[in-house]
Amino acid sequence: MNSTRWQVDFVQPSKELLTISMSGHWCAADNLPSPELLVEKLHRFPNLKKIAYHTENIAHWDSGLLSFIVMLNKICRQNSLDVSTDGLSKNMQSLLTLASAVPERENTKSAPTQSTLASLGHHTKQLYFEFEKMMEFIGAITISLSILCRGKVKFLGRDLFYFIQDCSVTSLPIVLIISFLMGLILAFIGAIQLQAFGAGIYVANLVAIGMSREMSPLMIAIIMTGRTGASYAAQLGSMQVNEEIDALKTTVISPIDFLVLPRIIALVLMIPLLCLYGDLVGILGGMLISNTFLHISASAYIHQTTSSISMVDVLVGVVKSLCFGLLVAIAGCYQGLNCGRSSDAVGSATTKAVVTGILYVIIADAIFEIILNILKI
């Protein structure tokens, strides 16, 4: 192994010329020397003006050798040393000629780092632009909706049907599991506390009101953000990457009319139904716990539930989920349409759709609570 390892010898035919004689294996994997180290050794030769190579004894070489020579040449020239590449083999020379055929482009490196204040300003400006763009997007959706209300349908009925199916029937299994478990968890939490006061039956109130007013709309909105919102962003994002959105624009078909509207309508129409379904399944989950742990009969539980829950509670949940559905769909479509033009951008658009979707839903929920509290509903 050692006999074939890379080796460098210096031969000095004259005072001004130094030949770097290379032999052995010169491959990238052979732990090659650093060019800087070699240049340091050149300082041992005063009055040196020119460097030449001798490479006939090299057994094997690859790009490792070439990048070593390129670096060495560069450093030598910086130290005002002349370099002759005549001693390199023909193949090496032709590759080196190719590498230096197009001069290195200047000003392509990243901009110098900004001061904290400048970057704060930059981010604030960016945030403002983002807000402005979002408002424009919402404005465009409003215009499209008003056109739709005048009876001009500009999307395919087939698309709408597909999206309705996607956010209703195909979402049922996940909604079933999550809502059932939510009812179950609520009942467990309530059971421990209420049993201490001998008020176990009130678990039914807790589950019914908790699910219908709060948990069901919120959990379903979060499920739909991860499921539908993310898929909207990914679909529209990859359409952006494939220039499909551009093709719509140049055909003078508005992407908002054609792509965004059916998605928003489907989600807004279907999410309240999912919410009602979630209410029901959650109550059943609560009933299971009450029955097994608190020994409350099913009929007593149902009676307690129907007497505690009012239409207003259910409606509050439905209205909330309508609003959440709109926000989730807007977040997904907005991120998709504003996606960059690489596959990486589609990934980040999807992530952003989920993060902003959940954020909008939570903020909207908080606002709802404040308003409902003021209105005493």
Add this chain to the structure above:
Amino acid sequence: MTMNVMPIEQPPIQVKHLDMAYGGTIVQKDINFSVQKSEILVIMGDSGCGKSTLMRHMVGLKKPVAGDIFYNNEPFWSGGITQRENRMRHFGVMYQSGALWSSMTLAENISLPLQEYTTLTAKQIKEVAAFKLSLVGLAGYEDFYPAEISGGMCKRAGIARAIALDPEIIFFDEPSAGLDPISSKRLDDLILALRDGLGATIIVVTHELASIFTIADNAIFLDSERKTLIANAPPKELLKHSTDAKIQRFLTRGAEGVIQP
């Protein structure tokens, strides 16, 4: 006494003092050229010089930083959105990757513009779509989805969609890149036939030399270093008379020693 004044006919497309930028970085500046009716203009230039960007400005996808494009003497960008959209209805655009709408079959892709802008019956639309597909050698592929056909076929279907409405101006973004030589030749024939048959004005972004010399009536050359248009003439004339080293190298596939800089 009346005097008949012959109007001086202006070229239908005029690009005047156009500056293009991406996020504050100027890509090309002060671009001026015009395209005559039924002319095939080729936009040439090295990779990354802004050929496709220029096309995006001309088709209404990207607003110029300065300057404007005039179609039949009407400003395209400063004339308002309604005017621009009306103009865009007379464009056909073929994208680099085909850009077919992936949720629709090939026939549906071609039918969509027909449904939007013509009063044809469903049967007529179907016939037109089938005919346009046969023009690009895809007869019988009406019910295929874009994901079910090859990249080259997607490209050709993209051309069929671009010519769905028999547009006045057709834009092609690197139509022959990635096509086999026979499909590429067929495409050149199609471009010439569209011009001769429909009288369409055609703008092609390409750097396929064989194609350039076969189809181009006129060409412009964008330079990425000088960041502007450096030549505007038929490619054969450029090859013969241009003294610019870069253009010579481009048109001769980098043959050395034709003309030294």
